[in-house]
Amino acid sequence: MNSKNILISIVFVIGVAVVGLWGVDFSAGYQSVSEVVSSDHNPGESVNVMGSIKTGSLNISTETITFILQDNEGGSEEIQVEYTGDVPANLVEGQDISISGIIVDHGHVEASKIIIGCPSRYTT
Template structure:
């Protein structure tokens, strides 16, 4: 095998390893915002979604049957969506705080969450 054949074989091997290594990597741009969920509901209804937002003040309802609240878009508070969650009460769940949720978007204005992750509190204060 001459030098040219070895170089071509090495390049092919590197390409193959790269493709296999990236096979199941999610290359999406992150969570869709609530504004996107509300503007394009047909794309998301009946699908699992990950999104984030802020719990709207005055909407958090914690009862024995579950937790419900309105989640507002971080960038535009006019966009909001109702969230229902039946899992364990997350620590520090309060209104006005940022959260990330995962769940099924069951209609154009409601998500049934199966996971809630509270945003990290800032170490810095003004």
């Protein structure tokens, strides 16, 4: 192989890597509700949070979905969440979810994405 073919191969591999990773969010991972509540996030700041939907707090209307997200570990911290997208399938109270969104103010997030974990196929 000559150096021209090697150079073309390297450029091709780099191009495939760039296209494959396009749009991947490499920002910080998901935080717990208590980590978000106890930290100093500013309004307008992006945040990724894991927790569970507090029983009795889920409200689905034609315009918005609102609920309270609480720690999975049973802590007392809570975040009010407002989501204006399509209703995710299988969204129920008590379910563990992850959200991505923007801090509106302390303890209030406007979610742009809700990720629901797959239900277990096995019961014990």
